[in-house]
Amino acid sequence: MAAQAIVAPSRTPLDPGFAAALAQRFGAECSFAEAIRRQHGQSETHFPETLPDAVVFAQSTADVVDLVRLCVMHRVPVVPYGAGTSIEGNALPVRGGVSVDLSKMDRILAVNAEDFDCTIEAGVRREELNAYLRDTGLFFPIDPGANATIGGMAATRASGTNAVRYGTMREAVLALTVVTADGEVIRTARRARKSAAGYDLTRLFVGAEGTLGVITEVMLRLHPIPEAISAAVCGFASLQGAVDTVVQAIQSGVPLARIEILDDRQIAAVNAWSKLDLLEVTTLFFEFHGSPAGVEEQIATVAALAATNGGGDFAFSNRPEERARLWKARHEAYYAALNQRPGAIGWSTDVCVPISRLPACILETKRDLESCSVPATILGHVGDGNFHVIFALDPAAPDEFAEVSAINARLIERALAMDGTCTGEHGIGIGKQPWLEAELGDAVDVMRLVKRALDPHDLMNPGKIFTL
């Protein structure tokens, strides 16, 4: 990603005593080098580079405990970092401090196949987890596209293509190990499938973006690999027809595993990037999970709905390698969108609305994009009412930022007017902060009370979600 100007966080220089203590405790796992700091000061999207003062590569929960205690003693921010794939600037150290890189905490600690759960360190990535699980007959369904760390996915309450069937990280996480802002280690729940024992701290930390503590271990719910899996694509004569098919399929109660939209421009970008030859029209990508008979039933229902809405034939990808190729293309849609314009910077936004409002929301957005001078594509996890717009910005054209900024604001206001949310799955980070109060009103004050209580010095990923 092309970098913009380095932003110096508005803070005093790193205290030499603190720096020495860090170096002494973490040795080679602590770095002050600009190259390492820059790596941890960038995001995949349009936010300016913002360097941490130091990077610590944690190897264990005990490392994180010592780091948090040291940082709190010296009043230095702690910013968790996983794979760096977040979208709303969630891991940028906007007030400097230490970027705690959890990617070396990549051990799979336990798989309880008979209970459909596993416990992993926060730095395990979802693709590696699924590779590890393959022989157990189980899989971890949450799939945001990027090969993110599970800790990062928990922190941002990620979801993605499978959420329509399997839920989001909210449902997938059974328990967390968290290092709190006073350097204590807590485990938020036991391994029972359900519990009514006290406040749901698991769900409090899921989606808190590291602002209440650092997630170091995650217990996850797994699912059996379905007996039959079938994937298909279907092109539509109109965007309206495609979206109506989604809404009708969901309203019919078909237990779709995936139902994804890519608009005509996104399909053109995918064709170019992933060497596919899809018809360049709005297209739905489907995946059906179940028993062989169940999958056939689902396909028949959805194909009939598609046909009445101007859909073409279903092109199936049933062999695992074909299916993998199809979903790889879907997952690389972001890079495909940027590739439309060499050297472009990406701006990816998302909203989520009640499914009945999805046609209006997506069609109005498409119209708004017609006059946009920046290449822009629509894609999304439409079975949840969730979609994205990706803009490929020219880094040398500041006017484009202003133009996209205005379109993004209109998109969010449109979603909020439909009782939707300003972010279905990216989190608030820094990018969506202007709309959090518009969405949730005085509830944000309650969030602030929680934040102040759990992190009184405002050192846990400060400046994210809201300011105090």
Place this chain on the structure above:
Amino acid sequence: MAAQAIVAPSRTPLDPGFAAALAQRFGAECSFAEAIRRQHGQSETHFPETLPDAVVFAQSTADVVDLVRLCVMHRVPVVPYGAGTSIEGNALPVRGGVSVDLSKMDRILAVNAEDFDCTIEAGVRREELNAYLRDTGLFFPIDPGANATIGGMAATRASGTNAVRYGTMREAVLALTVVTADGEVIRTARRARKSAAGYDLTRLFVGAEGTLGVITEVMLRLHPIPEAISAAVCGFASLQGAVDTVVQAIQSGVPLARIEILDDRQIAAVNAWSKLDLLEVTTLFFEFHGSPAGVEEQIATVAALAATNGGGDFAFSNRPEERARLWKARHEAYYAALNQRPGAIGWSTDVCVPISRLPACILETKRDLESCSVPATILGHVGDGNFHVIFALDPAAPDEFAEVSAINARLIERALAMDGTCTGEHGIGIGKQPWLEAELGDAVDVMRLVKRALDPHDLMNPGKIFTL
């Protein structure tokens, strides 16, 4: 329910100025009469009667706002009350104050059938909601047995017979309207199916038992009534065989809608109470939801598993009225258990363990009950690893309380040793407080930080879940 001695909460008498202000604001909807206070100072189980100083019947969120503000100004506890069906003393005003009865807030505010959601006032009961929904083709699946209010179910994170398929109140609640401890009204989320916007306040209030604020409205996720529903019972030669069938069915990934166990003694009690003639052996009650073909597949798989574990033939109840009779008997199991001993007081406890540990947990518990002098039955939502023991205590025999208390402690310690929870679905209330720290350790301190931040005067259902 036979009442024990009236417990006078340890508090100063109600300030006459406060009483006058209550009466002025709420008129006939406020009562200081002992009969009304006694009604709100009892529970369905073994906890001593504990009277509130006053009862206010709220008609609206605005009523609750005014009540909370008045109570906070006078430092008087506020204890929400729904249907009074909670099990762990969750609604008992252990420090006196005002019992705020929400049962008159029973309006269904909106049903969005196309989005599978509805919004209701907290006092709506689940059976009334399902009766209202019948013509929409949708239903609200969470079913704790009792015809509880939805607000109370949210506050205790209730679940019940359908949770194995449809989840608990954690998954069922999309958003809440809450009156906070400073008398503000917040709405915790928009109507979108998912969101990554800030802290998950919905899940924070679900299960908080009214200790962080009063839930006045609930937005719920609904589900389509399945095309085919089939219910069956199957008796087993041994408890072990029945539990093994459950574990194997769950591990096979069969999407069971209900799988309930009732031990031999519970079946005998149900036969007597509900005029059934079931074979008096450990029995599983099943319900299968899906397409007609899907239901047939599920039944075939489960029947084969049952047969290898000493199960008898499946007795089906496929006509709606037969099915209703079967589940009514299951729902009245608590009253059936008490009926074993006229005048008995009930003590109902529950634990939940990982499914692989369920056979050991339930068999050891059954052995522990063999020498118990109090009639005791086992039943539960075993697909989740969750089961209950119901004791029918003689109110005139204090030794029985001590005996049951010791068995209950052993049950909980057994579940905790298996990485389970001291309460799968009843909440902590007052009854499970001795084990919350054993279960969650320092995480309870984090809960206390949240409580102090959101309710600094400790007036929202004080003394529940933990003490400060």
